Amino acid sequence: MTQFKPIDSIPSTPGKFKSEKSLPYIHRIRIHSSLPKLTLWSFLFLALIFVFFLLLSPPSPPPPPSIASRRSLRSTPWGGPAWERRVRSSARVRSKTALSVLVTGAAGFVGTHVATALKRRGDGVLGIDNFNDYYDVALKNSRKALLDRAGVLVVDGDINDADLLRKLFDVVAFTHVMHLAAQAGVRYAMENPNSYVHSNIAGFVNLLEVCKSANPQPSIVWASSSSVYGLNSKVPFSEKDRTDHPASLYAATKKADEAIAHVYNHIYGLSITGLRFFTVYGPWGRPDMAYFFFTRDILKRRVITVFEGPNHGTVARDFTYIDDIVKGCLAALDTAKKSTGSGGKKRGAAQLRVFNLGNTTPVPVSKLLSILEKLLKVKAKKRVLPLPRNGDVQFTHANISLAYKELGYKPTTNLETGLKKFVKWYLSYYDHKKPSSW
Numbered sequence: 057m058t059q060f061k062p063i064d065s066i067p068s069t070p071g072k073f074k075s076e077k078s079l080p081y082i083h084r085i086r087i088h089s090s091l092p093k094l095t096l097w098s099f100l101f102l103a104l105i106f107v108f109f110l111l112l113s114p115p116s117p118p119p120p121p122s123i124a125s126r127r128s129l130r131s132t133p134w135g136g137p138a139w140e141r142r143v144r145s146s147a148r149v150r151s152k153t154a155l156s157v158l159v160t161g162a163a164g165f166v167g168t169h170v171a172t173a174l175k176r177r178g179d180g181v182l183g184i185d186n187f188n189d190y191y192d193v194a195l196k197n198s199r200k201a202l203l204d205r206a207g208v209l210v211v212d213g214d215i216n217d218a219d220l221l222r223k224l225f226d227v228v229a230f231t232h233v234m235h236l237a238a239q240a241g242v243r244y245a246m247e248n249p250n251s252y253v254h255s256n257i258a259g260f261v262n263l264l265e266v267c268k269s270a271n272p273q274p275s276i277v278w279a280s281s282s283s284v285y286g287l288n289s290k291v292p293f294s295e296k297d298r299t300d301h302p303a304s305l306y307a308a309t310k311k312a313d314e315a316i317a318h319v320y321n322h323i324y325g326l327s328i329t330g331l332r333f334f335t336v337y338g339p340w341g342r343p344d345m346a347y348f349f350f351t352r353d354i355l356k357r358r359v360i361t362v363f364e365g366p367n368h369g370t371v372a373r374d375f376t377y378i379d380d381i382v383k384g385c386l387a388a389l390d391t392a393k394k395s396t397g398s399g400g401k402k403r404g405a406a407q408l409r410v411f412n413l414g415n416t417t418p419v420p421v422s423k424l425l426s427i428l429e430k431l432l433k434v435k436a437k438k439r440v441l442p443l444p445r446n447g448d449v450q451f452t453h454a455n456i457s458l459a460y461k462e463l464g465y466k467p468t469t470n471l472e473t474g475l476k477k478f479v480k481w482y483l484s485y486y487d488h489k490k491p492s493s494w
């Protein structure tokens with residue numbers, strides 16, 4: 057192995073080697089007084105040839121796609137003993153029975169709440185998030201600061217970075233993965249379809265690849281979506297219903313993920329639980345969701361667009377408060393059985409589940425607006441338009457009897473109560489009286 061010299065054995069100035077006293081042959085060199093000139097001209101000639109070839113040579117080709125995409129993963133430098141200590145400390149459990157959980161998308165809305173709740177009850181938690189700018193990065197950084205204070209480290213990295221994920225599994229033997237990292241939002245898929253493929257398909261497969269090879273294999277709980285029910289008209293939506301007619305690319309990637317989860321369960325014995333969330337809302341929420349930007353726009357006296365279905369039909373959502381979703385996530389982690397494989401090989405049948413996590417009470421969007429008007433004490437300026445065909449469906453409504461039976465899931469927060477908590481947080485976070493640029 058190459059031995060590096062300690063820094064102080066290298067002279068700081070090359071001139072130290074030029075002591076004439078130590079070089080007796082120097083006088084002989086001086087006899088040939090034309091030699092320095094000759095050296096100078098040869099040097100200039102060589103330099104000219106070098107510049108000539110440099111100008112003639114074609115520009116270097118772009119890096120191959122794999123390298124290019126690795127660079128786009130945009131993670132901050134990781135590794136080293138200090139970094140590993142921080143990772144270990146964040147993931148350290150407070151009791152023998154506690155879980156050690158890798159939370160992906162930890163700086164996201166649901167991720168922040170789930171990571172905090174796990175940490176609070178004594179589980180070891182490590183977060184990972186790529187802090188992409190799909191919405192206000194400052195909000196993600198504020199959530200990260202919140203997690204810091206709770207003792208949860210969020211590694212800035214992409215779930216497509218296999219080296220980073222493998223390193224995390226080398227440092228910590230995670231018992232569970234709570235996978236929440238995804239490109240969310242149905243409308244944005246028409247603007248940036250590749251971001252959905254990158255995070256929801258490629259990222260998910262990359263994560264499962266690393267999980268399947270980890271020893272021990274973790275149990276995985278991950279966020280699917282109510283959007284997989286697509287154009288279903290039978291209500292309430294049950295896990296037994298068809299999910300093969302999605303209305304958006306987002307929904308199609310979540311549906312694909314459910315099929316991918318089946319494959320990794322079947323071939324490698326990974327224990328996997330998918331949770332179909334129904335319109336989650338609450339403090340620290342997502343600025344791209346209606347309850348959030350309605351609040352902003354009402355306060356800014358902007359006109360709000362409210363959509364209606366065909367024949368003035370109601371658009372309604374089964375709004376589910378974040379605390380109820382967190383309880384569902386924790387129950388799914390707690391009831392997840394162990395994966396059965398090891399070293400990438402299946403050793404027996406493993407658990408595969410999917411649950412609806414909703415509120416079972418769809419509320420018309422017009423009602424959402426009137427609750428917000430009351431809480432903000434401002435009348436909204438609105439215009440009503442037909443629901444465009446950009447991925448949104450007319451209504452969602454969850455049947456949660458399976459989650460109730462298997463997870464003990466029982467939502468307890470109605471929309472009025474939940475929005476009151478959201479508005480309180482919103483006003484304190486943005487302090488709307490101060491001018492803001494967003």
Ligand SMILES: NC(=O)c1ccc[n+]([C@@H]2O[C@H](COP(=O)([O-])OP(=O)(O)OC[C@H]3O[C@@H](n4cnc5c(N)ncnc54)[C@H](O)[C@@H]3O)[C@@H](O)[C@H]2O)c1
Binds near residue numbers: 161184213216279281
């Ligand atoms: N909030 C809802 O109403 C809702 C409804 C159904 C499903 N879901 C699903 O729940 C999960 C959490 O949603 P959310 O509302 O918290 O969204 P969010 O956008 O707030 O959180 C997702 C986080 O993942 C991160 N991320 C995205 N791609 C990544 C990548 N390639 N590598 C690392 N990090 C990445 C983002 O930076 C973000 O912080 C998502 O999977 C979402 O699809 C949410």
